[in-house]
Amino acid sequence: MKPLKEILKEVEILEVYPKDESWLNQPVYGVSDNSKEVSEGYVFIARKGTSFRGEDFIDEAVERGAKVIVRETPVETEKKLQGVYQIRVKDVKKALSQIVLNFFDHPEKKLTLIGVTGTNGKTSVCYFTKTLLQTLGIKTGYVGTIFYEIERRIPATETTPSLIRLAGLMKEMVEKGFKACVMEVSSHALDQGRITGLKFEVAGFTNLSRDHLDYHKTMEDYYQAKKKLFTEYLAPEGKAVLSFETESGKRLYQELKDFLSEDRILVVNNGTLRVEILGLEEGLEVELKFLNTGEAYRVKTSLFGEYQAKNLATVVGILMALGYSKEEICSRLETLKNPVGRLELVAEFRGAKIFVDYAHTPSALEHVLKSLLPLKKNRLIVVFGCGGNRDPGKRPLMGEVAENLSDYLIITSDNPRFEDPERIIQDIKQGLKGVKPCKVIPDRKEAIEAAINLLEKGDILVIAGKGHETYQEIQGKRYPFSDQDEVLETIKRLNKEYLK
Template sequence: MKLKEILKHVPDKKVSNFKNYEISGITYDSRKVKENYIFVAIKGTKLDGHNFIKDAIDRGAKVIFVERELLLPHDITQVVVENTRETLALISSIFYGNPSDKLKVIGITGTNGKTTTSYLLKSILTESGKKCGLIGTVMYEIGERKISSINTTPESLDIEELLSQMVEMGTTHAIMEVSSHGLDQGRVKFINFDAGIMTNISSHEHLDYHKSFKNYLKAKLSFFGRYLAESKKKKKIGIVNRDDPYSKYFINELKRNNIEFITYGRDKKSDVKLIDFKISEKGNYLKVESGGKIYEFSTPITGRGNIYNAVASISYAFFEGIPVEIIKKGLENIKSVPGRFEFIDEGQPFSVIVDYAHTSHSLENLLLSVRDLNPKRIILIFGCGGDRDRSKRPVMGKIAVKMADIVIITSDNPRSEDPMDIIRDIEKGIGWLRRKKCKIIPDRKEAIKEGIFLAEEGDFVVIAGKGHETYQILKDTVIPFDDREEARKFIRERYGRG
């Protein structure tokens, strides 16, 4: 594609040393630059792409997008714009041929439940004969190809490339988790969504980035009020969990922009009403009412949160007109979601669950779900991430000792923080009388071993926080670490099966 074809769509720009290069690619990472690339200098939270322009030019970049005019070699075309991140979204969409126009794009936002809802919905759509791609926290799926995820919502360039590959593979539907970071930074701008699903909102999440709950909520609301509203798709739908205390704000955004919407939940005003459910180790059973008719569904995925995730998926399927029998098969086909209420079974006489719960709301829901399974005792192993919202740490500590019988406080991803400082923050929410049920074991591997070896028949060992993750971040080092594999290893060690 010629540079002129890209630049004609870019507003309010100042171009220097224009040469109509044949553009072979775009990147915002100087290490990925190849000959005749566009390099877009983005200011991140830690690094500024403007500091890597020389490296980009040395690697073959011929066009540089910047936010301030610089002195560059005469053969380099410089494009000055007000916001390079937003411009990246625009030129990426153009370069890849606006792939979202050729797909049905479903975005899922909320504090918890995005991943499981995306897996459930993908299973239903696949059962109905649709070819689905997935962009989310666990992985990116394009046909049979699976790519480990870096961010829940990747940078705009990466999204457009993934969507383009989906189009090439004959994909019909793209299901995307949409994070508050992605919304605030405009990573989903110029993606034409067909649908938006809101799962739930928790008040203690990502405050390290957003600084206040008001800002966090504002970012989430922008998915419906800005991005879905700006979508050029003709038939759009918003799907909202009416039971969530903040649902009215999302509904108001949809009404304000004249977007059709469906609500779900136990609230009597819900369009898809949850009227009954049962939770067991074998899975979830739920009964819903819609359009005056009652339907029964079941799924092998268990847990309270997954009741709502299933109803959200069912609601979208109803909108698409998918037959009930197909919806049932889709829900029944999905056996598990990586790191989401995932049972670890090595034949031991107690249960082990690995879950991604890393917020106060998700931890409480997780432990309530485990209580529904009538455990003899709950042995909880958890920590909190470093360089993240510190205010949720004592709240999670309070929930842990209230709902579990034995609590082992350990490290999560401490990042640049001292693990013991994080643990002390968690302890602030734990009263002195309840501290006797706590053990402090900063080494996560040793904490998991302790939990496994403490367990007796009928107990539930719950390992929370990291879920599907296969690494642990310790200062500037990333080491291989998988809660599921560690649990399996120690079960085998305990019972001599290693």
């Protein structure tokens, strides 16, 4: 509990109603911008969302126990809210940030924050960074797509949750002695100002390719959202680590040079650090070349996937930006393993390898399939679908990529959400030329079983699109579903049948 005056520090207030003698001493037991999460003694912040007005939920918040309403619109003095203070602020987003961070005792000031944005690679880069910092003796939390980790693992609801959730997670990290937090920063969070108030000591950029155009509408809007991590959320002496693996990285470098000094920008992947692949079959083996000093380090890892070489370069850049030496970093790379659902080797069956991956964009799927080609001794079989109520333009592109790089294709359902799975599949098929064997099996469970039944010695099977997810979203409901579990259950069932 905190008195209202403590959580309103540095908040620009325009008016308060009713303004009696005791309003600043009102006890506050929690803060929320979601009326359904309000409890007795809470502050409800009526912010504007992408598809709703916070003011429309004031009555519900009051019914649930809110004692303070923070709003941007004029206070409704004519509307009696018994025992409730209404506070009008100049900027409700900034007020939310200040109120939340005040309430949680500013945990962001007690942690080294590292944020990574980009279309692909965020999860691997963040997870690898967290793992390496742990080996260096720095207790480090992780917030991202696969889960939130603070000694315990918490299922992730969003890649970058609301500041209210983030502040609560960071406060727990501080209380448990954590010194750093590595965070995936999504374009949605940046566009919506979801991390207002946070400043990152290191901000990383992986790449940019087509994704989320259902939300951003254009690639330029998508790029500008990503750029905000560096222009609005970098600490005064913070450093940027940029990968040149796509043209967007090079563009970002040129634009950041206008207001960041050269010593605050590290460039990897054909910049000052280049990673050359030496081997793939038994795990990724690379040579890291530091072009400005001529130093080179050979590293044998347990990672699968050619694309992880670029992610490793970004990770090395981030650790160097934090002040660690090349030797300290490179000597620990061999300890890394692919994160759950990122080219994860789930099983081997009949002499074939079965991988699960989160690839759900054309470029991500292309990277994954190209990474697996050197491993196959026979066929590369792909099972994938596309999500509903998301950018439909990428569906035929993913179909084209899958057909070009695979030997056998099974198109299935992903998270159809509120769309007809058959319609999504038809969109995917628009990208096919009919030059490879292809089956359509809308039921994902049946599709996985059919693919495993096809396996022969030397095959590679990749099940793409859902990765770490443990659900399938259909008509607004999430049903339990895990690609990994389905693979293992199918193999178990087939082995039993074989032994009969």
